[in-house]
Amino acid sequence: MDEKNKVLIVDDEVSMTDLLHEILTTAGFDTEVVNDPGQAVNLLNENNYDVMLTDLRMPKINGIDLLKQALSIRPDLIAIVLTGYGSIESAVEAMKYGAVGYISKPFRPKNIINTITKELEARDIKKQNVQLKRMLTIYEFSESISSTLKFEEIAEIIENACFSLLPAQQVMVMLKKNPQDKSFNIIHSKNQQGELVTSISKEVKEFVNEFLDNIEPNKVKQLDEMTLLALSMTRKKYLAGIFVAVLFPDFQIQKEDLQTLQILANRVSISVENHWLIQSLKSSLNTIHSQQQRVLDLERQSTIGEMASTITHEISNPLGAMQMAMEYIKSLSPDQDPEQLNTALHSIDLGLQKILNIVNNLRKISRGKDPSLSFVTIEEILVNTESFMDFLLKKNKINLVKNIDPNLPYIKVDQSQLQQVFTNLILNSIDALPDGGEIEIQVHWDQDQKLMIINIKDNGVGISPDNINKIFKPFFSDKIGQKQGSGLGLSVVKKIIERHQGEIEVSSKPGKGTTFTIGIPKEPQSPN
Template sequence: MNTSSLGRLLIVDDEIELLNSLADKLARQGYETVRFSSPHEALNALAGRAFDLLLTDLMMPGMDGITLLQAARKIEPDLAGIVMTGQATVQTAVDAMKSGAADYILKPFKLNVILPVLARALELRRLRLENLQLRETVGIYELCNAIAFTLDHQTLLNKVIDAAMQQCEAEEASIMLPTDKGDELRVAVIRGDGRAHLVGERVPLEHGIAGWVTRHREPLTLMGEVRDPRFSPVQARSDIRCAISMPMLVGGKLVGVLNVNSTNRRQSSTMGQVKSLGILANTGASALESARLHLAVLRAEEQYRSIFENASEGILQSSPDGRVQIANPAMAGILGYDSPGDLIAGVRDLGSQVYQNGQDREEVKRLVEEHGQVQNIELRMVRKDGGRIWVSLNGRAIRNSQGKTLRYESTIIDITRRKFAEESLRSANEALEQRVRERTAELEAANKELEAFSYSVSHDLRAPLRAIDGYARIVISDFGPSLPDEAQDYLRDVLRGAQQMSRLVDDLLGFSRLSRQPLRKQPVDTLKMVQKCLEELKPVVAERPVEIRIGDLAPCQADPNLLKQVWFNLLSNAFKYTGKRNPAVIEIGCQSDSLGSTYFVKDNGAGFDMRYVHKLFGVFQRLHRAEDYEGTGVGLAIVQRIVQRHLGRVWAEAEPDRGATFFFFLPSLGSNSLESSDIEKNQ
């Protein structure tokens, strides 16, 4: 009822004077009156404004009062009606009541008769509205009862939308839910003729009425065709007379949007109806959110249960006094029980039944109480059949708000095989270390004997070699011109043999010293060292013209005296077997990375067959024809020994008559944790 007056009355009568007189009198009594002489004009006014009561003449041209009242009740179902007539009969009263009239009055009017009739009719309208509000309240109550007994998401959607349609007496309704990404709304459930196919349709939040409601979190009531660009529908419809879009909110979170459309209503919904629909929407939103959270909990529980049941680690929950509360199948299997239930029933005290040493559990408890948790504690446990196993345990304490320990949670891994393997490996390592020590002692003794032997041989050979060399030179110098050419050639061969034998003695002596000579590593400019070696080899180069190509050579950490011997031996070897070819070429280069540098000397000389490369770095091994061989047979062995002492390695690649390439790798400083002594002990 209108609160600014006793009521808003729509008065219709084709007798103008009577119409105006009645309207003026009622206005003076406190009623708001709107008067029309045409029934059709009155219906148009009723479609645009809200009235409490229709007071209409019975007999009018074009439309009688009963027909007018019936048409008006279609527009506003709760409208009260009174019929005015000068020809009252029983049938007239019956027809008026059937059309929805609250009463009728006779002409000519008497104010003291009209006023009580108006009061009764308006009271009847008030009671109807209260009944409607009660029906809405009952609808919300019934919805609450319905959703109290289900957490099924789709069932809740159906109950909410059905309650909304019933409450608003609407012909269409839908509920749209945000998608997972939150940038669209999805039609989850819909009602209305021919609209079922729209289920699942998606609408971007930037478009449509529901999108606006989602962005602004405000309800929206629209009448007739929407022409406001802010609320532009995705698909414009001219048949909708009244539409309400209501945000479904829970604690500020938007759960969905409830849309209710009426194709018959001509007037806007009242504030009470909108508020009632909002209560219903938020009640439904709370139920939907509870269902979502319940489903999330169920999924989390299922996921946890799956992890718990299928975990390869044993999972155990125990009370402070040692009783098993929860265990997974893996835990039961580790301890030799048929099932978690068997384990829980069979173990009354972990300390005395499961821990091999009961004090171990007390120590674990002490550490957990002190630090809150423990990790990777290795200890021994006892299986159901009495077998002993090793386990690795992680555990933590679960405490209440007062800090009291409620229970312990542990994860346990069976490491018995690993412990046995470690024990076997430890025994094998001890045996190996003992063997290495014995072998090292043997090698040291052999090296000492070799060194002593080398000194002895050197001393015994140098005197006759000096005599042979000296006498040969004297004969060549004093008697050479008088000797036959063949005799002179023999003497020169003797002199070369003595010199080669002298070099061999020096090489053998140097080789024997390598294992005992300490390394004195320092930064080495490799390019300068190579250039110095080439200077010393100039006499050889002069006799045998060779093209030398030098690339980038990275510096290194090495013993300069020993490294120079490596370069000298490799370069000397290359000159020996390259200078006989034409054109003769020697390439010197390097490739480096984070691990170290690989140096190489490449020639295009005689080469060798790779089938015999394993013999290349041995003492007195020859891969060339005797007539091509000019060395002592120790040079490459010395190269390998020096490189190995620097924690590196040496290798070669070649083809017969197509040259050879010798490589040696020196690690960067810090790239290898082994000490040189570790290498030497195993050589």
């Protein structure tokens, strides 16, 4: 049920107040009548009226004086003047002091009702416009607050909003950069002219301290020289900040003003909390990064130690053989068979080649140059690789089978580096087939993932589960006997694939064989 509009009727003539009471009550208004202007002032202090109808000529307090007092108590009161002594002069004077209407006695009931109804409608439209303006202000400033995480900018946005909504002389914003902080990190204050204020009056300091001693959603304090307003910006259980407005002394803060500012304060507290969360996240990420770096440093030290030990071992073997060959050469007499000398020199040469191979592979891993990219088909690279490997494949009784999609797109790769990848993987498969066997190469384009998929499979001895996760580590080798290598071939393969922004995976079953799967994520393009 809609609440009735309240009308206060003030006239020293009892018959007039009775008549108006009957007319307006019948029309649906909640009316109250008084014949003493002094009593009307008391009622205005105690109750909230929408409309006041008052006579101009009354004893003790005339209509103009009552009008002044009434509007100072209730600034949004609709005041309509009634008098039997109507004149242009008295109407102008009444309007000058805030009356919205002027009705002469005698009057028609319909005119009274229409005048009041019209003014109430005008008031409601005005209130709606004010509310829309407030909401638009909140929206605009909320958008600005959402677009920044800088505390100084947030403080300035709040200040501008307060100056837009209230007749403020000065606005001060105090914010915390961290929820656990006991004091405010940001204290920003600006006056009505937009100038920064560095000094705070004694009255404002005392008011702020009173507010902080007992935090409430808002606090208003009326002084002779000013009206002070403080609002808290609280998020969950933490105080994000406060803002304080120094208002002109005659300004009456309305409930709607506080509601609007509280909405803005809540929006600011959310932005401050977002800042807190981001700062906390950054701190956590820095901690994680620091810990990861510490782990990487430890792993690097461990790897360097392991590599040094392996390199020493790998080089010591050929060096030992070379030293023995040198000793043997020294023991030969000039008239001995030259073939013996050649055998010793060949042993030294083999040792040197092995050491050079280790050094070259190490260089490839540590200094791997960026790929020199050009458009080519995988099939072209495989044909060149097969031609290069043909002798070894036949010598080891290995059949190479190729299943290549005939509609493969061109991709942009380093042809020589990719040929090295295929060569190393085929050599790895040859070593896994001591009694001969089959190597199969499958290639197709995965349109969904935009990947060139290359599988190199053999039916050799396979890799043990204990070693499957180690094979791409430098110097690791699960080969035994004469075929044991330096353990750098697969490391070089992995580095090359990664430089092409690709991935390589391995699957294997001991006694069944091994499959290396390469994925190179390049968008198919045709060469110009």
